[in-house]
Amino acid sequence: MRQPLGVILAGGLARRMGGGDKGLIPLVGRPLLSHVIDRLEPQVAGLALNANGDPARFDDFNLPVLADSIDGFAGPLAGVLAGLDWAASQGVDTIVTAAADSPFFPCDLVPQLQLAADLDAAEIVLAETSDGRHPTFGLWPTALRDDLRAALTGGLRKVVAWTDAHPSTTALFPAGDLDPFFNINTPQDLARAKAAL
Incomplete structure (x- = not known):
C-alpha cells in the first residue's frame, strides 16, 4: 500500500477564538500549524493545507493550499x-x-489508521479515544470522492452521517491526562496547550 498524502484541515471559522486562522496563532513561539506539520509530515508521502481565502497568508509553510470546491462554509467534509x-x-x-x-x-496516527483499515476491511477509518470519535482525523479513499461530492451538494454536513453510510471503523488511541486529539477552540484551551508543552 502506497503511503497516503496528508491534508491539514484549516478551513474553520474560529469563532470562539475571535475569528481568523487558528493555525497561525503562536504556541510556544511557533504557529500552531507548525506543530501540526511536524507531527503529520513524517507519516505521509506529501502534505497539503485545506484553507479558504487568500492562500498567500500560508506562504511561509511551503505547502499546496487547497480551497473547498463546495460553495459556502460546508465544514470539514468539504476539506x-x-x-x-x-x-x-x-x-x-x-x-x-x-x-x-x-x-x-499521535506520532503513529497514520500506521494505526491503516492497521484498523486492514483488520476491519474498512474504507474509512476515524480516530477514537475514550472521549469518542474524532472525525477530523481519518483515513479516506479517493474512490469515494464523487460519492462525497454528491452528498455535500445535497446538503450533508455531518462527518459521521457520511462515514457511517460506508464500510468504516475506528482506530482506538489511548487518552491520558490530555486527549491526544485535544483541539484549541478558546483562549483557555490555548493556555492549557502551552502548559502541556
Whole structure:
C-alpha cells in the first residue's frame, strides 16, 4: 500500500477564538500549524493545507493550499473532498486528515489508521479515544470522492452521517491526562496547550 498524502484541515471559522486562522496563532513561539506539520509530515508521502481565502497568508509553510470546491462554509467534509481530489490528481489512493488546531495527535496516527483499515476491511477509518470519535482525523479513499461530492451538494454536513453510510471503523488511541486529539477552540484551551508543552 502506497503511503497516503496528508491534508491539514484549516478551513474553520474560529469563532470562539475571535475569528481568523487558528493555525497561525503562536504556541510556544511557533504557529500552531507548525506543530501540526511536524507531527503529520513524517507519516505521509506529501502534505497539503485545506484553507479558504487568500492562500498567500500560508506562504511561509511551503505547502499546496487547497480551497473547498463546495460553495459556502460546508465544514470539514468539504476539506476532505478537496484533499481527495488533490490526491487523485497525484495518483494516490488515500489521504489522512488532521485538524490544524490539534497539536498533540499521535506520532503513529497514520500506521494505526491503516492497521484498523486492514483488520476491519474498512474504507474509512476515524480516530477514537475514550472521549469518542474524532472525525477530523481519518483515513479516506479517493474512490469515494464523487460519492462525497454528491452528498455535500445535497446538503450533508455531518462527518459521521457520511462515514457511517460506508464500510468504516475506528482506530482506538489511548487518552491520558490530555486527549491526544485535544483541539484549541478558546483562549483557555490555548493556555492549557502551552502548559502541556
